[in-house]
Amino acid sequence: MSLKIGKYEIKYPIVQGGMGVGVSWGNLAGTVSAAGGLGTISSVGTGYYDNCRFVKKLVEGRPLGVENTHSREALIEIFKNARKICGDAPLACNILHVITDYKRVVIDAIDAGANIIVTGAGLPTDLAKIVAEKCKDMANDVAIVPIVSSGKALKVISRFWQRAGRLPDAIIVEGPLSGGHQGAKEEDLFKPEHSLESILVDVVAERDKWGTMPVIAAGGIWDKADVDRIMALGADAVQLGTRFALTYEGDASDEFKQVLLDANEEDIKIVKSPVGYPARALNTPLIKNLEPRKILCRSNCIVPCNHGVGATEVGYCIADSLGDGVLGKLENGLFFCGANVYKAKKLQHVQEIIDELK
Ligand SMILES: Cc1cc2nc3c(=O)[nH]c(=O)nc-3n(C[C@H](O)[C@H](O)[C@H](O)COP(=O)(O)O)c2cc1C
Known part of the structure; x- marks a missing residue:
């Protein structure tokens, strides 16, 4: 069973979630796409790429200002490196809606060669319009995918995108076991109605009102049993973050992985x-x-x-x-992870994970 997102055919219905800062750059995303899954490059904090090589101005070793923090030049280089690994295979770019310069970074990602733009952390009601303006001549060459945590959020986004002549090409539904930022308030996070199983059913029901675009479920999916369980509930594909972060090909430092x-x-x-x-x-x-x-x-x-x-x-x-x-600085660093990270005992190769889950 393959996964179709807009005009892009992905061999296996397995997506590697975007992970910033620097956990999913060219090496990880390129390797996942080359292995027949969908690799996602993270666009946040690209100024940190390759020892801040693309940053025009550093202050105390950190990129100064938004242009240097979410660096266009670095993002283009990251895509180039991913393409060396996966060739023409589809590649996605994850762009958080809350970032300063969201529109500029969407345009940067398209210029860099992203086939699919994925946006969460906020309601990306403007994404379809930005892409339509940028891609006047390329019609639906760039697929657009929101990350949602409820059917209601999908409804709002779809209404806005419809006005720009588009609908989501796929939908990622992320539940409360995922790594990084969550889609519900802390006090609501573990209520049964916010479990991945509940919100998946809710999102699939809303999707059915708009079309047949695939629904990709994320958050706490670890092994084949999880994949089978979540697909039986109506998901068309799965997205994993933490397991792909813990691969030899993952772009984070060895210290981060340890x-x-x-x-x-x-x-x-x-x-x-x-x-x-x-x-x-x-x-x-x-x-x-x-x-x-x-x-x-x-x-x-x-x-x-x-x-x-x-x-x-x-x-x-x-x-x-x-x-x-x-960079693996234990004292000051923030280490995002999914709720099942404790199950990981060793690094793996991307190919092993794809072979296990496909
Ligand atoms: C280290 C780390 C960083 C992440 N950063 C982002 C991000 O920048 N944008 C985003 O949409 N999701 C981010 N996520 C969420 C992942 O893309 C993915 O959907 C989620 O981790 C799935 O849950 P799992 O880790 O249990 O597989 C991050 C997750 C991790 C573990």
């Missing part, structure tokens, strides 16, 4: 984030010592943080901390 491999179940926490959503991360020193403190904003990376106001409230900067995490 921190995740060492995690026990009790180390996994739901934490506050300047993005405004709760997030799942490991209880590393940054989280253990968390308290409001003045944070100087250098990156202007996301709109809801409002130049460091949100960061000061929660006690850390999301760009700085994820940047430190991916």
Whole structure:
């Protein structure tokens, strides 16, 4: 069974979720796409790519301002490197809706050669219009895919996109066991109606009102039994994050991967984030010592943080901390992970994971 997203045919219905900062860049995404899944390049914090080689201005070793933080030049280079691995196979780009310069980064991703744009963290009501304006001559060459956590969110997005002459080419539904930012408030996260099983059924019912585009389920999917269970509930494909992060081909540092491999179940926490959503991360020193403190904003990376106001409230900067995490700096880094990360015992090759799940 293959997965069709717009005009793109993906051999296996297995998607590698976008993981920022720097966990899914060219090497991981290219390898997944070459193996017959769909690789997703993360577009956030690309300034950190290759020791900040593409950054025009650094302050204390960090990219200054939004153009340097979400660097166009670095994103283009990341796609080039992925293409060396996967050739013409479809590649997706994950772009969080909350980032400053969202529209510019969507355009950068299309220029870089993304076939599929995936957006979560907010309602990307403007994505269809941005892509339609950018791709006047290329019709539906660029597929567009929202990440949602309810049928209601899908309905709102589909209504907006319909006005721009488009509908989602696929839908990712992400449940509360996923890594990184969550789609529900902390107090609601573990209510039965927010489980992946419940929201999947809700989203499939809403999808049926709009068409037959595939629904891709994400969050806590680990082994073949999980895949079979979730497909039986109506998913057309699955998306995995944590398992692909823990591959030899994963773009994060060895230290980052080791921190995740060492995690026990009790180390996994739901934490506050300047993005405004709760997030799942490991209880590393940054989280253990968390308290409001003045944070100087250098990156202007996301709109809801409002130049460091949100960061000061929660006690850390999301760009700085994820940047430190991916470099494996245990003291200051933020280490996102899915709820099942404790099941990982060793690194694997992407091909082994695809072979196991396909
Ligand atoms: C380290 C890490 C970083 C992530 N960063 C992003 C991101 O930048 N954008 C996004 O949409 N999802 C992000 N996610 C979510 C993944 O794309 C994926 O949907 C999710 O992790 C699936 O759950 P699983 O990890 O249990 O497989 C991240 C997940 C992890 C583990």
